[in-house]
Amino acid sequence: TPTPTPTPTPTPTPTPTQIPTPDFKALEDALKSLPVTVLPQPTPEPTAVYVFDPTVLYQELQINADALTPPASANPVNGTGNTDNLEATDNQDRISSGGGNDKALGFKGDDFITLESGNNTAYGGQGNDTVLGGQDDDLILGDLGDDLIQSGDGNDTVFGAQGKDILHGNQGDDQLLGGEDTDVLEGNEGNDLVFGGQGIDFLKGNEGDDVLFGNEGIDIVSGGIGNDTTYGGQETDLLDGNEGNDLLWGDLGDDLLDGGTGEDQLFGGEGNDILVGAEGLDTLTGGGGNDDFYIATQFDTETITDFQDGSDRIVFTGGLTFAQLQITSENGNTILTVTSTQQQVAKLLGVNSSLITATDFSENNSL
Incomplete structure (x- = not known):
């Protein structure tokens, strides 16, 4: 009888440390009550x-x-x-x-x-x-x-x-x-x-x-x-x-x-x-929301804790393309590796690698 693979425990989302709110x-x-008688502002474009x-x-x-x-x-x-x-x-x-x-x-x-x-x-x-x-x-x-x-x-x-x-x-x-x-x-x-x-x-x-x-x-x-x-x-x-x-x-x-x-x-x-x-x-x-995670070969490995297939997106920058990637599974996580160099560029925690396709990525973007 094969030994069943244990389900990985999802990584909890950390709660930010509370900081004092000034009064x-x-x-x-x-x-x-003491006892005594400009700079120009650019508006960032949200998109x-x-x-x-x-x-x-x-x-x-x-x-x-x-x-x-x-x-x-x-x-x-x-x-x-x-x-x-x-x-x-x-x-x-x-x-x-x-x-x-x-x-x-x-x-x-x-x-x-x-x-x-x-x-x-x-x-x-x-x-x-x-x-x-x-x-x-x-x-x-x-x-x-x-x-x-x-x-x-x-x-x-x-x-x-x-x-x-x-x-x-x-x-x-x-x-x-x-x-x-x-x-x-x-x-x-x-x-x-x-x-x-x-x-x-x-x-x-x-x-x-x-x-x-x-x-x-x-x-x-x-x-x-x-x-x-x-x-x-x-x-x-x-x-x-x-x-x-x-x-x-x-x-x-x-x-x-x-x-x-x-x-x-x-x-x-x-x-x-x-x-x-x-x-x-x-x-x-x-x-929450539809989030974009940027990865590139000049970055180190990015660990993405809550990638949602179908709503979130991985954006390539620095010349990286989907065709250059090798997608594998390791301990219930998806690993993205550059095939030619075997450089690991991203780890998607708790994501089944079979769900990851070209539709989850966007190419030719730069910061």
């Missing part, structure tokens, strides 16, 4: 294959050095070496905190606020404000207007609130919260939490092991260097792991996920998603 309202209320270019994204995130120089014509408001409450006028003001744990309020006008040593709190108020963080742990709220905020050396919390804001982390483990409208956020050094909020947002983690969450709107999210976790949130998002062993989660919408280098995990979530593992031994899970 925007509490932060704004706390800053407003297009987006080419991630970290260099271009980084250039979009740069701050002009002139923007970090306080205007000479602004009204000066200077702190001391003690703890100060510094209040601006309704005109353009130049606030410098000095030492101590200071509180600086810009109110109306396009204000320039420089925080120095101490754990400081700054509130830009109305107008297009510029705020530079100091040496310690600062709390900064841009509020109304299109604000430019660059944190300092400590572990800073920065909230752009309303307006088209540019938020840059610096050294330390920073929390950057975009809020409403279209924002540009970059974590820089440290292990940062970058939260886009509403609108079309551009997020980049840069160095460190960062967590980036696009949330609402069409977002472009790049992890940068380090082992990063990126979440697209709602609508159609573009996620790039870049370097390191990254986790990319598209969530809702028709998303594009590109793992970049390293051993990455990609989860499309809901919607019709495009998943590109690229370099490294990557694991791809499409989730």
Whole structure:
């Protein structure tokens, strides 16, 4: 009597690690109750294959050095070496905190606020404000207007609130919260939490092991260097792991996920998603919807955990064609191998190899 072949246990779909949801309202209320008397945005085409270019994204995130120089014509408001409450006028003001744990309020006008040593709190108020963080742990709220905020050396919390804001982390483990409208956020050094909020947002983690969450709107999210976790949130998002062993989660919408280098995990979530593992031994899970999985000879082996025959599709790029493939079965999984080189390009978990035909593939596509 032949020994029956055991049915392989399906691989469970991992659940993404929960990240803290910033309490925007509490932060704004706390800053407003203190005791004191733009970039062009391209709209990604949901059906297009987006080419991630970290260099271009980084250039979009740069701050002009002139923007970090306080205007000479602004009204000066200077702190001391003690703890100060510094209040601006309704005109353009130049606030410098000095030492101590200071509180600086810009109110109306396009204000320039420089925080120095101490754990400081700054509130830009109305107008297009510029705020530079100091040496310690600062709390900064841009509020109304299109604000430019660059944190300092400590572990800073920065909230752009309303307006088209540019938020840059610096050294330390920073929390950057975009809020409403279209924002540009970059974590820089440290292990940062970058939260886009509403609108079309551009997020980049840069160095460190960062967590980036696009949330609402069409977002472009790049992890940068380090082992990063990126979440697209709602609508159609573009996620790039870049370097390191990254986790990319598209969530809702028709998303594009590109793992970049390293051993990455990609989860499309809901919607019709495009998943590109690229370099490294990557694991791809499409989730709901009709998903496309990109494979190429220049990539390492892509493990696809939930390929659905008849709804999902494997897309060849880099000159690979269906005729070049050898399709075999191994332990209940389907293995795709380049016949001429015996290079294994993909593994489809729990898929019967007899179901895989040319109709499951698309050729002559490129990223």
